[in-house]
Amino acid sequence: MKKIKIKLLAFMALCLVFLLPVGCKKGFFDAVPDNLVTVDGVFQNRSQTERWLAGLYSSIPDPWDMPYNYITSITADEMDASNWTNPPINSGALNADQNSSGMNAFYEKIRLCTIFLENIDRNEEIKALANGADLIKQYKGEAQFLxxxxxxxxxxxxxPVxxxxxxxxxxxxxxxxxxxxxDECVAFVLSQMTEAExxxxxxxxxxxxxxxxxxxAGRINKIIVAAVKSQILLYHASPLFNGNTELSDFKNxxxxxxxxxSYDATRWKAASDAAKAAIDLAEANGKGIYKVTSTTPFRAAFLSCRDLYWSGWKTEGIWLRTSTAISGSWEASASPRSTQGTGYNGLGVVQSLVDDFRMADGxxxxxxxxxxxxxxxxxxxEYYVAGTxxxxxxREPRFYADVTFNGAVNPGVAKTGANNARVEFFNTGTSGKAGVPRDWPKTGYTARKNIHPTFSMNPYVTVARPAMLIRLAELYLNYAEALNESDPGNPDVLKYLNLIRTRGGLPELANGISQSDLRNQIRLERRIELCYEGGNRYYDVRRWKIPNQQGSNQGGAFYGMNMDAGTSLSDPNFHVRTIAFTRAIWQRKFYFLPYGQNEMDRNKQLVQFPGY
Incomplete structure (x- = not known):
């Protein structure tokens, strides 16, 4: 047992090297002293106990750690990064030996949470504090929620897990x-979160x-718990999880x-109630949709959407991740080569997403x-040059905040010269295919959202900011979707959907829209408002069961502009819809990732998802 404890603490110490900063007292993230090599030692010491708690946060996914995170936009109909990496789900080669779910890391964190909950009451140093009992209670809530x-x-x-x-x-x-x-998994998770709350x-x-x-910032509180419960209940009500006879063969x-x-319509009511409760709680505590004012409504909408990620997180952010790879990974990967210091220029936005952005009139x-x-x-x-x-x-303001296209003004600090002040994706352009082996987008577009206008690769300039794991706009869309299914015609559906549209510079939708048309509008709004953020699109098309439908296909041919053509900005040979890349045709097994084969080999009661 002593050897087991030593190994456990060695693992914990290694984890602590990569701790998520969750904002605690000075010294919170110091190294573990060599003399503390047992669980008993850790939970007799306040500092080490709090470090253990901080380590429990470290596996929360970073939504801007791109492009090398498998469950993100590069495996959905949002982006491509296949010049650099192409996850096996895109080629159809995904199998249990190539499991990309992070299963082992999740179970390790789950076990460490349990050890914390079993031992925190033994910490006499924390108990002796004036607020010691309250701290231990809070720490238990955090660990139980995590x-x-x-x-x-x-x-x-x-x-099902x-x-x-x-x-x-x-x-x-x-x-x-x-x-x-x-259903048992959902009931378990919700009950644990309710207890933690x-x-x-x-x-x-x-x-x-x-x-x-x-x-x-980022420490778990009641507002965060309410928001996550809203997400869980929305998924639970959705077609993939609610009366899905297509998966009748998935059995133990x-x-x-x-x-x-059997379809249960009451789940939509539970989801809408949870979303509204989360909204009310957030707004009662000062949260709101981030907006700025400017010279024109269009410019105000553009700045509201562009600046949200560095100026608006205090207003709109519900759950924050204070440690994020925004600058080192996302901004560098998405910026065109014309960026000062030369961006990596490889996160290609697919044509179908470009087409889904509306015109300025809606x-x-x-x-x-x-x-x-x-x-x-x-x-x-301010958004594009002559000749575009x-x-x-x-196009609508969010298009200029979220997509970089041929002729767009550079999203960050440009290199010197007129050709770099604008973005040139045509073949011989400054960010085109000619002359570079891999750093070009196959589609002729790159992602633009969350690139700060002062970003530069060399000299390295970035604006530090947290990542929003959940923001109020998502809760509004959760509520609108669930309410449209549970109570079609309720005026709150249009109210909360229009709050997102008008912030984005679009006119309000009028009354009298059918339930099915509103469903499509809500889905489109999620597609645009939440693009590239935390795998939302990846999971949405699956829970709606539309991954093989036109306009939301997750496999087959994906289009862009012709990167093999063009010698000038206005060259019509570049501006031709062309197959940019092809992914494996959608298969039912892609609804979920497989359990890892190592776990299948160990646990003989575990069944694999059909198809793997």
């Missing part, structure tokens, strides 16, 4: 445990005051059905009388 949350993100990836006993395991324990059903503060306040403590070895086969490009792909503008503005193809003009 344990449930790691189950939840694992469930999103692989479906194996739920470990709520005690620290020993080598003598029985690990032959079958999957729980999806009762132990947590409403918000992260400075002790003894009503002032927010920014050093505790004893024949137990892992997905319910019309789709297919119904707009002014949308044209064979003419070029003679005027310039008119397919990129008169």
């Amino acid at each position: 344990r449930a949350y790691y189950y939840w993100i694992f469930m999103k990836q692989v479906g 194996v739920i470990a006993p709520l005690k620290a395991s020993t080598p003598e324990d029985n690990f032959q445990i079958p999957r729980s059903s999806w 009762s132990k947590l503060p409403l918000n992260n306040y400075i002790n003894g005051t009503s002032d927010l403590d920014v050093t505790k 070895l004893d024949g137990k059905q892992l997905f319910n086969q 019309n789709n490009i297919t119904t707009s009388a002014i949308y044209k792909e064979n003419t070029y503008t003679s005027t310039a503005n 193809n008119t397919m990129y003009t008169n």
